[in-house]
Amino acid sequence: MDGLRSKIAVGVVGPHDLVEQIVHIGASLPSAASFRLVGAPHAGEHETRDKLAKIAGNIDAVLFTGPLQYDLATQAGELPVPATFVPVSGAGLYSSLLRGTLSMRIDPARVSIDSIARADVAEAYQEIGVPMDGVHVSEYHQPDSVRDFVAFHERLHREGATTAALTTVRTVAHKLQAAKVPVLRMMPTPHTLRLAINTATLLGTGSRLEESQIAIVLVELAASARPAQSGPGNYWQQELKLSLHRSLLAEARLMGATVAPREENSYVITATVGALSQATDGFRVAPFADRVRADLGMVVEVGIGLGNTARDADAHALIAVERARAADATAAFLVGGDGSATSLPLRQRRRREPVEEPAAGSKAARTLDRLLERLGDDPEAMVVDAESVAEMLGVAPRSARRVLQSLVEEGLAWALPPVRSSQAGRPRQPYRLVSRAD
Known part of the structure; x- marks a missing residue:
């Protein structure tokens, strides 16, 4: 294989x-x-x-x-x-006329011909030294032309104007045979x-x-999704990066691509043009952005660069992600090998757990409002677990876990990777709450 x-x-x-x-x-x-x-x-x-x-x-x-x-x-x-x-030209006309003259005794000066351009027919007849006064031609222009070929040949034969019909179309030849019209099918040489x-x-x-060309995709967190303070001690930022990396990997694996951190808030995905084209319906929709929004509720800026070398593709990807940033991440951008830029709309993907938008007065929405009142606007404080929720709501940890699960089901929170500790027992499961602004 x-x-x-x-x-x-x-x-x-x-x-x-x-x-x-x-x-x-x-x-x-x-x-x-x-x-x-x-x-x-x-x-x-x-x-x-x-x-x-x-x-x-x-x-x-x-x-x-x-x-x-x-x-x-x-x-x-x-x-x-x-x-x-395969082009239709006068080249196949010579052998057809010769076959007709020898086997069917047709008069090459009195025939009807379809598909071939009149200029090509005239050139062929001039070369064989036969006048065209009794030769009738119906050129091919579009598929609708073929509908008229049968009537064209049949009418001329019934009127006695021609001795045979020459066609390139197999179905036309069959219909003319059924109508008892002498016909020759012209085949390409x-x-x-x-x-x-x-x-x-x-x-x-x-x-x-072209399919084996290199494609580089830059995915950057939009400014609105970045933490106010960054650094190795920022727990929320570290969990955010892990979740984003995991979401990108899930889609990159489908196209055989690699994912690697580029800077503090960005990742670089390397793939072939052919694989990326398949994943984006022939570069009709943006890759990665819709999945990240569906999985994590975050906005990312996506720029795609194509090129014969990794250096060219990377340079084009940088230009593309700048275009995406200027468009407020409402679309991804692709910069091709010739430097031309194309906008790729976001694909509308449903969440993994499709749910209806919660009503403003729903129980889950009211619970979220209570938690947000206690937490304030600090992005790092938006990451909670069952213990912290139990303390804020005054319920048992088991009840708090059910509360968090209901928030996830209604799209008001998303689960971060579990945090393992040196102590025995269940790993701590953090969640990020989704505020109204998100």
């Missing part, structure tokens, strides 16, 4: 016969050892997007067998991987297919290189 994944994977989407031909030609190319073709044939053009979706997670690029398949796929939304298609395969593998190589 590792050997297969080291090759550039190119999906091939289109009619069965063309997909089979492309896979066969690809296997004979001198560069075949560096890529693999993943066939996804469809029975009809309407299946194009579904066939691509089934292989998208295992390919680096996709080659459509023609512009029709490419346009149908893009109409359904942005493509998940870089894409190209092997040379055209080889060029298209090479183009697709180059796209896949570029995509693989």
Whole structure:
């Protein structure tokens, strides 16, 4: 499996016969050892997007067998991987006319042709020395054009204006055969297919290189979430940093990233562009910020930097986090390798324990107000445990633990990591109260 994944994977989407031909030609190319073709044939053009979706997670690029398949796929939304298609040109016209002349006795000067541009047809006819006065052309512009191809060919044949129809579209050919209209299906030449395969593998190589670029994410506590006084003796700050680190690690592990403290109130996450792109829906939403808010009730500023080297990515991340700070952490910012900045909105994530917003007069809210009155505005005093709550409320420690749990369930407090002591017994479980200002 590792050997297969080291090759550039190119999906091939289109009619069965063309997909089979492309896979066969690809296997004979001198560069075949560096890529693999993943066939996804469809029975009809309407299946194009579904066939691509089934292989998208295992390919680096996709080659459509023609512009029709490419346009149908893009109409359904942005493509998940870089894409190209086999071009429709006059190159396949020569062999089709020759086959028709020899096997069907058609008159090449009296035919109808679809898909190919009129200029390409004129060039081909000029080269073979046949006049175009009796040649009718219907160009391809968009998928809707194909709907008119059958009527175009059939009308001309019924009027006696043509001896045969030439089409590039498999379904059009089948419908014309059913209507008893002589038809030839124009296929791309092997040379055209080889060029298209090479183009697709180059796209896949570029995509693989881009995914392996370095991405650096800086996550900083917003000024409003920082303690008034800092230092190794500030218990609340130490618990805050541990909780933030734990929350960042939970999301970083999903993308194979590393997390490390950078400064007193910031962390640096290092990942590949490909992994970070997957975690952010293709860089459509901000990473980390929503999880930290949901888990801890804190606001963080997030800046993402991309680059070919760690130095470039880090420099761009610093610029990005400054942009996030200027926006009051309402969005993350990404600065790409070219220096362009993009705003990434926060994803709306629910808390791990989804609860409704407590009413102002609820029992838990009233209990919180009582505790806040006793504690004041000191951030470090906002960290409590069952013993301190029991003393303030005049209840037993067991009742105090139930009080704290009810506050957590209603989003009015969050649990910090347990504090172990040298004495035997249960580790002390601290909680941070969430004030109205938070």
